Amino acid sequence: MASQEIDDLTNALARLPGLGPRSARRAVLYLIKKRETALDPLVSAMEQVREKLVTCDNCGNVDTINPCGICTDVRRDTRAICVVEEVSDLWALDKSRLFLGRYHVLGGRLSALDGVRPEDLTISRLIERVDAGDIDEVVLAMNATLEGQTTAHYIAERLEKYPVRLTQLAHGLPMGGELDYLDEGTLAQALRARKPIA
Numbered sequence: 001m002a003s004q005e006i007d008d009l010t011n012a013l014a015r016l017p018g019l020g021p022r023s024a025r026r027a028v029l030y031l032i033k034k035r036e037t038a039l040d041p042l043v044s045a046m047e048q049v050r051e052k053l054v055t056c057d058n059c060g061n062v063d064t065i066n067p068c069g070i071c072t073d074v075r076r077d078t079r080a081i082c083v084v085e086e087v088s089d090l091w092a093l094d095k096s097r098l099f100l101g102r103y104h105v106l107g108g109r110l111s112a113l114d115g116v117r118p119e120d121l122t123i124s125r126l127i128e129r130v131d132a133g134d135i136d137e138v139v140l141a142m143n144a145t146l147e148g149q150t151t152a153h154y155i156a157e158r159l160e161k162y163p164v165r166l167t168q169l170a171h172g173l174p175m176g177g178e179l180d181y182l183d184e185g186t187l188a189q190a191l192r193a194r195k196p197i198a
Contacts, residue, residue, distance in 0.1 A: 006032075058129075060105030060122055062087050070094065070103060077101040079136040083126060083155065085109050085143055088180040093141060096184050098191045101137070104129065109142065109151040123155060130162050139194060140168040143178045156197045167194040 006028060013024035031039040055061070056068035063069055070076065070090075080101030084090045090103045106121040118124075130138065140155060142148035156166050170193030179187065 059090075059103045060087070060107060060125075061090055061103060075100070079134060080139065081126070081129065081135055081137070082139040082141050084141050084179070085148065085151070086180070089141065089143070089178075092179045092182065093187060093191070096187045096191065098188050099139070101139075106151065109145070109147045110154060111147045118154065121151075123158065126155070127158055130159060130164060135162075135164050137165045137167060139191075140166065140197065141179065142168070144169075144174060145176055145178075152197075166197040168197055169194055 009031075010021070010024045010028045013019055013027055014021045016024075019027065031042065049064075052064040053062060054064065054066045056063060056066055056071055058067045058071045061068040061070055065072070077100050080099075081104050082090075082093060082099050082101055083104045083106065084093065085106050085108060087105055090105055093099055094103070104122070104126050106123065106126075108116055108121055110116055110118065110121070126138075129135065138155075138159060140152040142152040152168055159166060169190040174182075182190075
């Protein structure tokens with residue numbers, strides 16, 4: 001029998017995406033075995049993130065500075081915004097290094113079944129950013145799910161009156177797929193093949 005503290009750690013790890021009870025137990029045993037080289041650095045890194053983590057007021061990215069590193073990067077094209085559902089989608093797209101503009105994280109997607117309404121997302125903040133001017137293109141990079149496409153359609157309708165070019169990722173993305181799980185080649189092709197929204 002493990003102590004309550006070890007059980008608590010195992011249960012906490014088991015709640016992480018991709019880890020079940022067995023994987024969490026193996027991870028805890030590894031961390032205990034490699035305390036100085038694995039556990040101590042992990043605890044230190046987690047404490048630093050907990051203390052310094054902030055959400056960017058401008059785009060919704062998660063970073064240790066506000067505004068985030070992407071929003072303050074002078075090499076980025078300030079006239080293009082790529083709209084994504086979650087921070088994980090932003091990180092996946094940005095890793096491809098093919099989109100050199102700025103981002104906007106919605107914080108989810110519209111879903112009648114889950115009770116997620118437009119006011120539950122940062123759509124109003126996106127409209128404010130576009131309304132402020134100097135935006136030429138808005139890329140709607142929603143996941144290729146029914147809810148993702150519904151969200152993209154809703155945003156496109158809200159942006160119709162603005163003089164911006166609306167594009168979306170190519171539909172070569174697998175239906176039901178999520179950006180965070182796609183390889184860089186698929187993401188690169190989807191970004192290159194983006195097209196205007198009719």
